[in-house]
Amino acid sequence: MAIKHTAVSYYGFNYVEHAIKDFQEIKEHGCDTVILAITEFDMDFWFPNINNIVKAAHEIGLKVLADPWGIGKFFGGEQVSLFLQNNIHNRQVSALTDEPLVAACFNTRSFREYFEGICLKLAKETEVDGFFWDEPHYAKPSHVASFGADGKDDWTCRCPVCMKKFEEEYGYEMPRVMNDDVLRFRRREALFTLSEASRKIKEVNPKLEITCCVLATLDDYYNREARGYDDWDAVCACPYFDVFSTTIINYDMPNSFISDITRRTVEVAKKYGKESERWISGYFSRPADFKRIDEIIDIYDDLGVDRVATWTYRGGYGTSLASKDPIELWDNIGRNFARMQAKNK
Ligand SMILES: [Zn+2]
Numbered sequence: 001m002a003i004k005h006t007a008v009s010y011y012g013f014n015y016v017e018h019a020i021k022d023f024q025e026i027k028e029h030g031c032d033t034v035i036l037a038i039t040e041f042d043m044d045f046w047f048p049n050i051n052n053i054v055k056a057a058h059e060i061g062l063k064v065l066a067d068p069w070g071i072g073k074f075f076g077g078e079q080v081s082l083f084l085q086n087n088i089h090n091r092q093v094s095a096l097t098d099e100p101l102v103a104a105c106f107n108t109r110s111f112r113e114y115f116e117g118i119c120l121k122l123a124k125e126t127e128v129d130g131f132f133w134d135e136p137h138y139a140k141p142s143h144v145a146s147f148g149a150d151g152k153d154d155w156t157c158r159c160p161v162c163m164k165k166f167e168e169e170y171g172y173e174m175p176r177v178m179n180d181d182v183l184r185f186r187r188r189e190a191l192f193t194l195s196e197a198s199r200k201i202k203e204v205n206p207k208l209e210i211t212c213c214v215l216a217t218l219d220d221y222y223n224r225e226a227r228g229y230d231d232w233d234a235v236c237a238c239p240y241f242d243v244f245s246t247t248i249i250n251y252d253m254p255n256s257f258i259s260d261i262t263r264r265t266v267e268v269a270k271k272y273g274k275e276s277e278r279w280i281s282g283y284f285s286r287p288a289d290f291k292r293i294d295e296i297i298d299i300y301d302d303l304g305v306d307r308v309a310t311w312t313y314r315g316g317y318g319t320s321l322a323s324k325d326p327i328e329l330w331d332n333i334g335r336n337f338a339r340m341q342a343k344n345k
Contacts, residue, residue: 003301003344004275006337007033007309008282009067011319013046019053022313023060029334030341034062035132035309037069040082043118051126058127065211066122067132072104072111074193076135076247078321083114092156094141095176101156103139107189108161116197123204130209131201133194135247137215137227138186153177155226157186165189183226190228191235198240211277212238213245216261232264236272244269245277248311251287251296259299266304277307282333283316286323290332297336301344308340 008031010022026034034057042050057064070077073084083104084091090108091100104111122128141154155178162185166174170181198210214229229235236244246265249258262278269276278300280293287293300308310333315326323329 002304002306003297003308003340005033005063005307006031006340007035007063007065007307008333009035009037009309009312011037011069011312013038013042013049013053016049016052016056020056020060023057023062026313027060027062029330030337030339031334032061032063032341033065033307033309035065035067036128037067037077037079037134037312038118038122039069039077039079040071040118041079043121044082047121050122054126054128063129064127065130065132065209066119066126066128067134068115068118069134071115071118072106073102073139074104074106074111074115074136075133076137083111090161091159092139093159093162094154094156095158095178096154097141098158099141100159101139101141103156105157105159105161106136106193107157107165108159112193112196115193116200119197119201120204123201123208128208130211130242131198132245133210133212135213135215136190136194136229138190140227155182162189178226186226186228187231187234191238195238195240198238202240209242210240211243211245212236212241213247213277213279216246216249216265216279218257218260232268233271236268236274241274243275243277243307244272245279245307245309248279248281251281251285251292255295255299258296259303262300262303262305269306270304275306276304277309278305280308280310280333280336282310282323282329283312283319283326284321284323286315286325286329290328293332293336294339297340301340308337310337 070079090110092103092105138156163174217225219230266276315329316322317326
């Protein structure tokens with residue numbers, strides 16, 4: 001008995017009267033929270049409607065978290081980035097080939113100010129209840145002409161800003177081959193970006209809640225993702241984060257893997273006095289048997305997860321990432337969320 005909160009992500013900030021109907025459906029699917037996937041285009045074009053949509057969700061009884069979805073391609077997400085469209089600099093750079101990549105370098109002042117500007121505008125001018133840091137990560141270069149046979153040894157970021165910062169601190173040029181100094185540098189800078197944004201958000205309103213959701217990787221001896229947020233202890237220790245979350249795992253992965261990630265998520269969250277969150281896949285693919293959803297939700301609940309969330313509304317219906325049978329998938333996730341609400345209230 002553990003799961004206290006249930007959330008779903010939601011795209012689209014077009015017309016509040018349409019959103020109201022969707023939010024009613026979300027509530028009927030056992031959710032108490034909606035995670036708004038806000039794009040750079042939404043901020044630029046639909047901003048006048050965002051707070052009306054936030055208010056509509058509140059009236060229906062949903063908590064609202066803002067997800068700066070895919071911004072600068074620093075966060076996960078399929079959206080296109082205006083920052084990348086409007087800037088030819090401040091990009092992450094491949095360590096092995098010096099190629100600029102289609103991802104903003106979040107260690108540059110330019111991107112940090114841009115990202116913080118979006119968050120602070122939402123914090124000051126809307127009534128959102130908090131923020132959701134959605135799979136922040138260093139880009140993984142993949143290109144045919146890299147020194148590594150398939151780019152697997154390549155990494156980011158070796159842009160002029162990162163190189164200068166590194167050299168000032170460690171007293172030698174940032175190497176092309178990753179070493180422990182580079183690993184530590186990358187982690188610290190990555191965490192600083194989110195920690196500073198979170199601190200400034202809480203200065204505006206200390207009640208705004210911050211969830212940090214990192215990639216659910218094992219990072220064991222044989223396999224290390226090194227995407228910047230893989231030291232879960234360091235991430236979870238950040239005083240400005242309230243909820244520690246780890247990302248979606250494919251339905252086909254064995255229960256031992258799912259349990260291991262879940263146990264580690266809950267343990268590290270508890271250690272630093274945070275709530276824990278796990279995700280269930282509500283897009284792209286469905287389990288062969290919908291009972292698999294019940295099984296995974298029960299694992300989360302048994303292992304003490306505080307919150308469960310799903311990406312995304314209606315199984316991605318109507319998008320290129322819709323699952324097979326998206327509405328049935330959504331209904332089965334909703335049935336499980338309602339089951340947890342009834343069980344744990
Ligand atoms: Zn950089």
